[in-house]
Amino acid sequence: MTRSAASEAPETPEVLIEVRGLLSQFGERTIHENLDLDVLRGEVLGVVGGSGTGKTVLLNSILGLKEPEGGTIRVFGHDVSDMTSAQAAEVERRSGVLFQAGALFSSLSVLENVASPLVEHTKLSRRVIRDIAEMKIAMVGLGPESHHLKPAELSGGMKKRVGLARALALDPDLLYLDEPTAGLDPIGAAAFDELIRGLSDDLGLTVFMITHDLDSLYAICDKVAVLADKRVVAKAPVAELETSDHPWIREYFLGPRGRAAHKAA
Numbered sequence: 001m002t003r004s005a006a007s008e009a010p011e012t013p014e015v016l017i018e019v020r021g022l023l024s025q026f027g028e029r030t031i032h033e034n035l036d037l038d039v040l041r042g043e044v045l046g047v048v049g050g051s052g053t054g055k056t057v058l059l060n061s062i063l064g065l066k067e068p069e070g071g072t073i074r075v076f077g078h079d080v081s082d083m084t085s086a087q088a089a090e091v092e093r094r095s096g097v098l099f100q101a102g103a104l105f106s107s108l109s110v111l112e113n114v115a116s117p118l119v120e121h122t123k124l125s126r127r128v129i130r131d132i133a134e135m136k137i138a139m140v141g142l143g144p145e146s147h148h149l150k151p152a153e154l155s156g157g158m159k160k161r162v163g164l165a166r167a168l169a170l171d172p173d174l175l176y177l178d179e180p181t182a183g184l185d186p187i188g189a190a191a192f193d194e195l196i197r198g199l200s201d202d203l204g205l206t207v208f209m210i211t212h213d214l215d216s217l218y219a220i221c222d223k224v225a226v227l228a229d230k231r232v233v234a235k236a237p238v239a240e241l242e243t244s245d246h247p248w249i250r251e252y253f254l255g256p257r258g259r260a261a262h263k264a265a
């Protein structure tokens with residue numbers, strides 16, 4: 001191939017998360033069977049599915065918190081079930097996670113919470129760590145007056161923002177969000193959606209976001225992966241899913257709530 005032909009060839013997007021033939025079980029119960037999913041660099045992927053379809057189990061499996069009963073999961077090209085400790089540390093450093101409840105350390109201040117991954121994973125000086133933590137807190141839209149507050153003194157929306165700042169502390173490539181807008185009022189949820197979309201655009205983040213929030217799907221997701229029948233039955237932009245024949249997808253996107261979210265988008 002000539003040089004110019006090579007430069008004109010479409011680039012194959014990098015697969016940051018590759019799940020193949022995943023089998024997840026608890027005792028006799030099978031949660032996932034033959035589940036495949038690719039998450040590409042730079043995409044904001046919404047993950048939806050009925051309650052109990054295994055969205056959180058999928059997230060935990062990708063994070064290496066649950067050992068799969070079968071199949072393979074690769075993150076940044078590394079097999080999650082078979083990594084050296086150096087590879088595991090690299091994957092952890094390049095991944096930020098915002099769990100549903102925020103999971104902040106209750107005895108630490110906002111600043112200390114956001115600084116904690118930097119203290120754990122880097123050898124930076126205290127001064128530099130403080131500067132980075134302050135910058136991340138500003139990035140999520142919180143002012144300096146929040147620095148010394150404890151989690152109990154924060155509203156639900158502020159807790160989410162602090163959790164997000166902490167998830168971004170190490171400049172991850174991949175951001176995992178488990179129902180980030182759950183528990184927020186509609187205005188707070190819309191502001192949080194906007195924040196995530198803005199950060200993902202500015203920082204080139206790849207986002208894996210479990211959500212029940214149809215407004216979030218329409219507002220910020222490039223694609224949506226649907227969990228049903230123990231696997232990912234579709235991964236496509238919302239507009240494409242609206243034309244799906246799958247009964248759960250039809251009900252979800254074309255039911256009254258789906259139609260309202262479509263209208264608002």
Ligand SMILES: Nc1ncnc2c1ncn2[C@@H]1O[C@H](COP(=O)(O)OP(=O)(O)OP(=O)(O)O)[C@@H](O)[C@H]1O
Binds near residue numbers: 049050052054
């Ligand atoms: N540690 C566990 N032991 C036994 N069963 C479990 C465990 N964790 C999850 N499950 C089961 O796996 C299934 C999937 O759970 P999961 O929390 O992933 O669902 P989900 O899609 O995230 O649901 P929701 O939308 O309600 O949060 C559920 O039936 C749950 O009871």
